[in-house]
Amino acid sequence: MRSPTNHLGDVIPVPSSVRPASAVFFPLHLSGTAVSPAPAAPGVAEHLASTLDLPLRAGGAIRLELDDSGEPEAYRLEITAASVTLRAGSAAGLFWGVQTLVQLAAGADELPGGVIEDRPRFAYRGAMLDLARHFFTPDEVKAHIDLLVQFKINHLHLHLTDDQGWRLEIPGRPRLTEIGGGPGTGCDGAGPGFLTLAEYADLVAYAADRFVTIVPEIDMPGHVNAALVAYPELTPDGQPVAPRTDGEVGYSSLTVGKEETYAFVETVLGAVAELTPGPYLHIGGDECLSTDPADYRAFLDRVLPLPAKYGKRVIGWNEITAVDLPETAIVQYWRRRDEGDHVARTLAAGRQVIMSPADRAYLDMKYDASTPIGLDWAGLIPVERSYDWDPADVLPEESVLGVEAPLWSETLRSVADVQYLTLPRLPALAEIAWSPRGARDWPSFRDRLAALGSRWDAAGIGYHRSPEIDWR
Ligand code: ACM
Numbered sequence: 001m002r003s004p005t006n007h008l009g010d011v012i013p014v015p016s017s018v019r020p021a022s023a024v025f026f027p028l029h030l031s032g033t034a035v036s037p038a039p040a041a042p043g044v045a046e047h048l049a050s051t052l053d054l055p056l057r058a059g060g061a062i063r064l065e066l067d068d069s070g071e072p073e074a075y076r077l078e079i080t081a082a083s084v085t086l087r088a089g090s091a092a093g094l095f096w097g098v099q100t101l102v103q104l105a106a107g108a109d110e111l112p113g114g115v116i117e118d119r120p121r122f123a124y125r126g127a128m129l130d131l132a133r134h135f136f137t138p139d140e141v142k143a144h145i146d147l148l149v150q151f152k153i154n155h156l157h158l159h160l161t162d163d164q165g166w167r168l169e170i171p172g173r174p175r176l177t178e179i180g181g182g183p184g185t186g187c188d189g190a191g192p193g194f195l196t197l198a199e200y201a202d203l204v205a206y207a208a209d210r211f212v213t214i215v216p217e218i219d220m221p222g223h224v225n226a227a228l229v230a231y232p233e234l235t236p237d238g239q240p241v242a243p244r245t246d247g248e249v250g251y252s253s254l255t256v257g258k259e260e261t262y263a264f265v266e267t268v269l270g271a272v273a274e275l276t277p278g279p280y281l282h283i284g285g286d287e288c289l290s291t292d293p294a295d296y297r298a299f300l301d302r303v304l305p306l307p308a309k310y311g312k313r314v315i316g317w318n319e320i321t322a323v324d325l326p327e328t329a330i331v332q333y334w335r336r337r338d339e340g341d342h343v344a345r346t347l348a349a350g351r352q353v354i355m356s357p358a359d360r361a362y363l364d365m366k367y368d369a370s371t372p373i374g375l376d377w378a379g380l381i382p383v384e385r386s387y388d389w390d391p392a393d394v395l396p397e398e399s400v401l402g403v404e405a406p407l408w409s410e411t412l413r414s415v416a417d418v419q420y421l422t423l424p425r426l427p428a429l430a431e432i433a434w435s436p437r438g439a440r441d442w443p444s445f446r447d448r449l450a451a452l453g454s455r456w457d458a459a460g461i462g463y464h465r466s467p468e469i470d471w472r
Helices: 042-052 091-105 138-149 175-180 197-209 225-230 259-275 293-303 318-322 339-349 383-387 415-422 425-434 442-450 452-459
Strands: 017-027 062-066 075-079 084-088 110-118 124-130 155-159 213-220 280-284 313-317 330-333 352-355 400-407
Touching: 017 075, 042 062, 042 091, 062 091, 075 091, 084 091, 091 110, 124 138, 124 425, 138 155, 138 197, 138 415, 155 400, 175 225, 197 213, 197 259, 213 259, 259 280, 259 293, 293 318, 313 318, 318 330, 318 339, 330 339, 383 425, 383 442, 400 415, 400 425, 415 425, 425 442, 442 452
Parallel strands: 062 084, 124 155, 124 400, 155 213, 213 280, 280 313, 313 330, 330 352, 352 400
Antiparallel strands: 017 110, 075 084, 075 110
């Protein structure tokens, strides 16, 4: 009897080009099957060998090779009866090819023969985790990164500060984390903790080893109650404000007319930039409902140029289109109010855009009315709704830098909660971000997704067993 084998196209995100070779199979578990070390990308070969539980040995039939294709994230995978050859123009391309190979090997004794040629549609494929409303430990974030890369996500945006907590140590401003990361912080006071400088640096390095860029967000001028609690000099009258752990938004603001505010902002952005090898600094800018609109614009005019001083591109939520943006600024489109208006303003801003429309891409929205955690202000988002849209239906393709799936943590209390809201919608959004539009459709995605449930069960990973999917 044939051992179980996956089909060559059974991959999420679906590859750009799949050419199966009929009746050709590469045996995975014959004694002697090995991965060759890859001098140009040793970590990637080791990652493959350990994931497939195969030895790493010179002359192994599974080979990873760098070529001069020049495309940083593209790869070509050729599987014959005698060999598996993965080629790419960079170690990152090899790493994404390895994720494809690992999916093809899952639960199988053989790899299906043929050729896959694959490249991402968008350079920015992101997920966001809100550490402010609930803190997740460095080990928990690392495990989340391990999950994300399986679907070729290459950016992890960390929402590090908000009304309910401040999660990154800032030299010279110790009270931010002593108080803002201390006991009783987070929504309902249930999510204390913060990242030390060393922990953050270690997380950035862990992500980089997996070709993931950390995108740090320090939200301002709103969403700052934790900062105001720690440093009352930032309030209009210098009087302390009370800590808050409820889920309200829009009530806190930095004081736009005070120089103390800009000293604070410079210290924080400078520190975060220094810790961040990646190209982006996210300054939030969303939901500043208690900042006077003229003040909001004055604040942004002064703060949006700061990341460039440190060699970083600034990112802000779509509200930042209220001002003329620096040339390299990136708008993260989520909208909340006045949808058409925000699309028009984002377009008019003429800048690159990260697409995170809340009613499609927010992982914290409930799947359906019975979902025990999550929110529903942007509507219910079953799996098909998270999949069945396209960024180019909202904005021109050229202006889209990529797609990001944000996970806000007001209702999250555990890693199990993170997994439940992330899976299976993150794979849907990852496919939108990676695969050519013409190569993907819901019936095919739904079918490919069905195979993943038993793998997640076996790996002890939680997910929403959506009734939309015929889980196998
Ligand atoms: C947001 O959801 N406030 C960007």
